[in-house]
Amino acid sequence: MLQGNQTISEFFLLGLTVVSEQQQLIFVLFLCMYLVTMVGNLLIILAIVNDAHLHSPMYFFLANLSFTDICFTSTTVPKMLADIQSQSPVISFAGCLTQMYFFMLLVDLDNFLLAAMAYDRYIAICYPLHYAALLSLKRCALLVVTPWVVCNLLSVLHLGLLGLLNFCDQREIPHFFCDLEPILRLACSDTQINDLTILVIGGAVIFIPFTFICVSYCLIGCTVLRIPSAKGKWKTFSTCGSHFLAVSLFYGSISGVYFLPSSAYSAERDKVAAIMYTVVTPMMNPFIYSLRNKDMKGAVRRLLIRKTYFWIW
Numbered sequence: 001m002l003q004g005n006q007t008i009s010e011f012f013l014l015g016l017t018v019v020s021e022q023q024q025l026i027f028v029l030f031l032c033m034y035l036v037t038m039v040g041n042l043l044i045i046l047a048i049v050n051d052a053h054l055h056s057p058m059y060f061f062l063a064n065l066s067f068t069d070i071c072f073t074s075t076t077v078p079k080m081l082a083d084i085q086s087q088s089p090v091i092s093f094a095g096c097l098t099q100m101y102f103f104m105l106l107v108d109l110d111n112f113l114l115a116a117m118a119y120d121r122y123i124a125i126c127y128p129l130h131y132a133a134l135l136s137l138k139r140c141a142l143l144v145v146t147p148w149v150v151c152n153l154l155s156v157l158h159l160g161l162l163g164l165l166n167f168c169d170q171r172e173i174p175h176f177f178c179d180l181e182p183i184l185r186l187a188c189s190d191t192q193i194n195d196l197t198i199l200v201i202g203g204a205v206i207f208i209p210f211t212f213i214c215v216s217y218c219l220i221g222c223t224v225l226r227i228p229s230a231k232g233k234w235k236t237f238s239t240c241g242s243h244f245l246a247v248s249l250f251y252g253s254i255s256g257v258y259f260l261p262s263s264a265y266s267a268e269r270d271k272v273a274a275i276m277y278t279v280v281t282p283m284m285n286p287f288i289y290s291l292r293n294k295d296m297k298g299a300v301r302r303l304l305i306r307k308t309y310f311w312i313w
Helices: 020-050 057-085 093-126 128-134 137-162 180-184 192-225 230-238 241-258 267-291 294-312
Strands: 010-013 090-092
Touching: 010 093, 020 057, 020 267, 020 294, 057 093, 057 137, 057 267, 090 093, 093 128, 093 137, 093 180, 093 192, 093 241, 137 180, 137 192, 180 192, 192 241, 241 267, 267 294
Parallel strands: none
Antiparallel strands: 010 090
16 A cells, blocks of 8 residues: 555554543443453354254354354454553554454455344244255355355455555544545545445445345245234244344444445544444344343353353362
């Protein structure tokens, strides 16, 4: 990446706009949220792996989502915590590219995993007799591996186009991590190709899974409405209530960044929305999927009892 005829070696992350007296409070708050995210998602993964009753497509996708959330949060929050404590929140050029790569990879992967989970609920409710055939182990693996490959290629594409730009003297990024939109605003050269790529390809990565989720829930709703008893309707729809809540939280926050025109860009609004989907959503997912799911609550309880017994003896 060039600055005129010179190579840029580092950027400065301006981070969150807080007064110095509040920095320690913000540090403790985000540290606690990060630890809750790590422990909660790790408990879900361990509970699914150790409980044979949860070895089904639904929980296979959930375990992958929890793993993605762990990686997703670890891409941004530890650096943010270090910067809050530091007087010089510098990130190297290579570190910035690495952070952007993993951030774009994991946020796109979250989209596809949520779509795969919607597909699982659609098959389970609309075609229960064909559930095992339509969601075999091979097909489930394909629904996870394919997004990994696609998202890797898309992340490399964005970074490749970014590397072609020239940058001005301004190296301050008004964000707490290296995101594509703030970086592009530091460029001196024309960013039309980058903006078009974000609009077309980035928009498709968000819009296609989101549309698939909406269509799946419309079909699920039609199936549920045909159930004669109110109790049956509620019981059937409650099986996908957790996923619906997680989808609403994720897309509700991400739309504040990516679904608005660039002319309406606001650094402060971008930071707030980014905190929602990089910190709050991954932290809330373990509670959403465990508190509303008896099988998951039972598996986590058995895991904790087993580990406690092992530590005592």
